[in-house]
Amino acid sequence: MLENYLPIMVFIFLGIAFGVGPMLIGYLLGPSKPDEEKNSQFECGFPAFDDSRMYFNIRYYLVAILFILFDLEVAFVFPWAVVQSDLGWFGFIAMSVFLFLLVVGFVFEWKKGALEWE
């Protein structure tokens, strides 16, 4: 039974090797002679203007989350579309109900103003 998992293990190791390997090689092979100048901030010769971890507008997150939500839900439609001809009316109605609920959610967020930037 366990041998079925062999490909997965291979993938895991490959993934690790690809991710960690180059960094490791760079770390091991590259010369490392830090001095004060090398460790100081560098941006076109000026000190940094502000933190590189800038604040995003909160609305960005809202829209992003809503996008992911709808994106995922719609992803459900693809497998359905493939077998739709086998499912017949039952499948069609079921999907209609599902999409209707999705639309209701959409109407709700729209009306609530979640999609308005300003």
Add this chain to the structure above:
Amino acid sequence: MMNTFQFDTALLLVALPEIFLLSSIVVILLVDLFLTKGFKQVTYYLTQFSLFITGLLAFNLIGHPETVIFSNSFVLDNMASVFKVFMMGATMVAMVYSRHYLTQHSLFRGEYFVLVLLSVLGMMVMVSGYSLLTLYLGLEILSLSLYTLIAIARERSGAIEAALKYFVLGAIASGLLLYGMSMIYGISGSLNISEISAFASDANLGSRETLIINFGLVFLVIGIAFKLGAVPFHMWVPDVYQGSPTSVTMFLSTVPKIAAVAMLVRILIDGLGAMHPYWSDLFMVLALLSIALGSVVALMQTNIKRMLAYSTISHVGFIMLGFVTGVVTGYGAATFYVLVYVFMSLAAFGIIILLNKKGFEADQISDYKGLSKHSPWFALMMLIVILSMAGVPPMLGFYSKFFILQQLVSAGFVTIAIIAVVFAVISAYYYLQIIKSMYFEDSEKEIVVSAPMDMKLILSINAILILVIGLFPDFWMKLALSLF
């Protein structure tokens, strides 16, 4: 392939309450969107109306022969129907109380009611779930709605903190539960409750299978114990109870307990009943710990919501003891207990809400000083509720405790019964503190009851019924017994 999806629409009738409720939720959500400011009450009335109709539909299905639909994942039996009716009733009462709270604290929003309805839908799915997946689905609908409900008071940092705590811990518990489910699925090869039951009761079960089932069982029990709030998975209970808006506390401390018991019955009794000897020991320990900790720690509380949280923990211990007995009547006793608990808890929180007004939460025990002078009637109602919680006859709360203890004793768990009673006696002390401050102490500030008439009326009926049903408990006990 085609045959699998042949569908008899008549079977949809079996899930009619759920279908109706879902449709109502959609309608209410949309209607609320387009209501102008002055008409927000419409949402409330629509909510009550749809709860009522759903309850009626569920009531109609009592006595319906046991039916399993949706590819063996949804069951309709008497337990499901009766629980649904009770959940609708309790939610309606909770909504009556909530409305006063929401208006007093400017929290009246349409989303509140939609979320409550959604969580009720989740609970209905849990009650009728006949496959591990359906049960989990219901649980998640319920939990996600509850997290959001708590956070509805978003300008209160306490509520946000409570919501986050509940969410994080709830997610861990859900994870554990799901892990347990996957264990069971992995070994039995099925998600369906009856197939799992058939697998677990197979006499030729090898030790490897037993081991894995038990491994999964521990996770399942923990997931359920978290939902019920049993020690040592109780840590969220006091914080969440205290931090949430009182109306949400009331809701989440009452109705979901019925659903949790239903899930317990579905998984541990319908599904893994054959494994009773393995999980009952665990249950016993958790139950006794809950009773002990709930009773003793409540003594130190000055916040009444926190105190009720610990009292809930100890009540949960009693409920779990009913399942330790391993006999059908014991399960009936536990069911009776949970229904009674919901009833009492509603009334207790109802009285807290009753005294609420803008800027005054009435959540300190000292806020109840001298209540008997300012409003003797509601002090009397509170007295009934508190005595019932303490288990003083002839209040309803006495019978539920008595029923559990009687079942324990006749199942041979005499020592357990004694320990439970000892802690019940200790818990009488903190209940007494409330009575003491209501009746024997003078108030520091004026308490004015500003609640609307409908709330006063329902609350009075609620409390009086605790006494009246206490005088005629026969019917309800039989009802609880008949569910198994």
Add this chain to the structure above:
Amino acid sequence: MENIYLTIALAPLLGAIIAGFFGGMLGRKATHTITILGVLVSTVLALYVFNHHVLEKGEIFNQNLYTWMQIGSLNISVGFLIDNLTSVMLVVVSFVSLMVHIYTIGYMDDDDGYTKFFSYISLFTFSMFMLVMSNNFMQLFFGWEAVGLVSYLLIGFWHHKESAVEANLKAFLVNRVGDFGFLLGIGLVLAFSGSLDYAEVFSSLDNTTNQQLWGLDLITVICLLLFVGAMGKSAQVPLHVWLPGSMEGPTPISALIHAATMVTAGIFMVSRMSPMFELSDVALTVVMVIGAITALFMGLLGIVQNDIKKVVAYSTLSQLGYMTVALGVSAYSVAIFHLMTHAFFKALLFLGAGSVIVAMHHEQDIRKMGGLRKKMPITYWTALVGTLALIGFPGFAGFYSKDMIIEAVHFSSLPYAEWVYYAVVAGVFITAFYSFRMFFLVFHGKSRVDHHTEEHLHESAPSITFPLIALAIPSAVIGYFTIDPMLFNGWLDNAITIDAEKHVSMTELSNIFHGAAAMIPHAVQTLPFWMMVGGIATAWVFSLYRTQWADWVQNKFHRTNYALESLYGFDRFNEIVFVGGIKKLGNLLWKVSDMGIIDKIAVNGSARLVGFIGSVVRPIQTGYVYHYAFFMIFSLLIILTWVLFAGDNPLLQIEF
């Protein structure tokens, strides 16, 4: 007959409801008329029932009236069992209750809670009736709780008094302990017989033979647990602490509830359960010894009390001890006999004390009284009758019952019976001493009343003196008339079972009994009589003749005195061990679970690990949710370990 029984119980309930809900509207006069009428109806009917059952030897009535609930095969009903024991109790309860109702008119005259008070005492009467008329354990327990509830309400009646509220709480809590034992006992009864009906339980007692629980015979465990209930309600050592405190309530209820009726419920219950107690010598011995300890040591406490009600309260404790001793030696009918005479004379003494208190404007300290004989002649003479009855002066009611108890102990063959005999005889001296000490201090000698009160001192109103007289009569004569039929001619035979071969006290008693009149001259030749005389004489010396001697003795034996005045330290013990202990335990658990077991143990123990987790989580979460999560996972690990390696079904056997 069924309707008559129902009427007896329901008439006071009706009165209570009317007085409780409409008392404010009806006014005082109508309220007390209605409630008194209710109790009067019960009293008359109780006498009729007594006549029917006891005198005309009517059939026992045992019937369920209403099915309360049915759980499986277990039936819980409201039902009546009326036999001679019940009939006697009905008469005693209704008569004393009637007297107290009448007395209340005068006593509570200046109180705001007048109508409420009437409602409570009527409610109490109803509950007491339900208790004594019950034919099953459940109803008994309900009556038991109901009388307890009313008792708490009434102890805390004057709730503006801090001490009253404290006493009320104490009574509640101590009684919970007793009830807990009682409930357990009932649970065990249910477990072995599958029924709660007296008759069915008694007929299935064979089930218990050779069954063991906790290293004792099952029946012994059951009897002991039931007796724990009796100890709570009938205030036996060590559950007696609430009764003296209950004197914070108004005097009428001290008379009705805490002397005559409710506190004797335990005695009644044990007598009812005589078929069970007869099967266990161990239980009987415990009952007897506890009773003797209470009788002797609580009497001693009476000597040092200076509150007039407290003295009577401690005498009640002591007398309850006597009754319990009688139960222990299987002389159930003697216990009931003493219960009856005691109900009359102790109610009389309390009401007399109340009369004095009213006259003294609620001064209760007997050191501030004296010489009241002239001012309050009726109270004086009735109190004298009550005191003589209490100390067992030959001819008075208490004489017959107490003498019979002492004799019964004398004949008992239980272990320790000899010691108990000395205890109860010594008790006679003590009873006489403290009773007459109080009597002399209050009524005789020089007046120590302050000037202002002295001027207004006069005999109480007729509504107070009438009950005194009405109670004085039975206190004097009832023993003489009822000793023969009650103890030896079978009045109580159809309710009480005695294993005559093992427990010979009653048989021996009837051998030496030659009529009530013959007992009086005989008494003079016995030890108890001279103990009593000695007691009176000592009381006279210390409280009238040479009062300075009392001070001398007090100084000389200050240690003993300290022990007595601190009530043997029971209260302090409870305060420290139970109240303090539970609070500490709560605090501890609270700290452990709420403040964070992890803070204290894990953080300090493995600070780096948790500190690391904390440093990762803390910026995200301001609360301590990671503690909770950690705790959950930790518990999960413990549970998994337990399930897999230990428990009853270890799944992974590991060979070590």
